[in-house]
Amino acid sequence: MNDRLPPLEDMTAEQRAAAARIASGPRGALFGPFVPLLRSPELMTRLQLVGEFLRFGSALDDDLVELVILFVARHWDQDFEYGFHHPLALKAGLPPEVVEAVAHARRPAGDRFATVWDLLDELHRTRQVGDAAYGKALDLLGEERVIEVVGTAGYYTTLAMTMNVARTPPPADAPRLPPRERS
Structure with a gap:
């Protein structure tokens, strides 16, 4: 299956600002779910801030x-x-x-x-x-x-x-989920 929403070649000013913001944070780059989400830069920015808290600032171990x-x-x-x-x-x-x-x-x-x-x-x-x-x-x-x-x-x-809608490909050489077991 091909990536429906691959990295953008041409970005609007809002998309460039959103991409720069995520790249300057703890993630260090625009990748994975943020590639398709960049089509809506405001949504991506707000979501990634929630994710930044949950991954890097949560009280959860x-x-x-x-x-x-x-x-x-x-x-x-x-x-x-x-x-x-x-x-x-x-x-x-x-x-x-x-x-x-x-x-x-x-x-x-x-x-x-x-x-x-x-x-x-x-x-x-x-x-x-x-x-x-x-x-x-x-x-x-x-x-x-x-x-x-x-x-x-x-x-x-x-x-x-x-990512399921966008068919975002997994990272190269990363582990994959095993097929679901039939019950």
């Missing part, structure tokens, strides 16, 4: 941020996000067996990881979260971090949907 991102990548079958974040997840301390479980859409071992998985899984399957999953997540994370789990999932869902 880095390994849990990466768990959420990998969960969303699997949910949306999004190879760019998975391939880009796979090494970041390992570097953040997410155990390889947890990364592998998420890649196969399986509940990971470990109370912290399973609790976040349960919250996200229930939310994505039922569009709600019951008292048991919410209470366990609240006990583990507290209100601020529960909200940041949900906000991170929502942000990365937006990126995944955008």
Whole structure:
């Protein structure tokens, strides 16, 4: 499949300013979801600021941020996000067996990881979260971090949907999601 929204060759002044802003921040370059999003420079700028906070300023532990991102990548079958974040997840301390479980859409071992998985899984399957999953997540994370789990999932869902529509190619030589297992 070809990239429907590849890098722009000619940019408007607004697009150039938005691209320069993202390149001057912690990401250091315009890539991945920001390439198609640049078609709407104001939306891209506002979204990337949310993402910048969630990735680089969140109260949520880095390994849990990466768990959420990998969960969303699997949910949306999004190879760019998975391939880009796979090494970041390992570097953040997410155990390889947890990364592998998420890649196969399986509940990971470990109370912290399973609790976040349960919250996200229930939310994505039922569009709600019951008292048991919410209470366990609240006990583990507290209100601020529960909200940041949900906000991170929502942000990365937006990126995944955008890249799926755009057919954004994954990074070269990056890991890919395994095919979904039939149940």
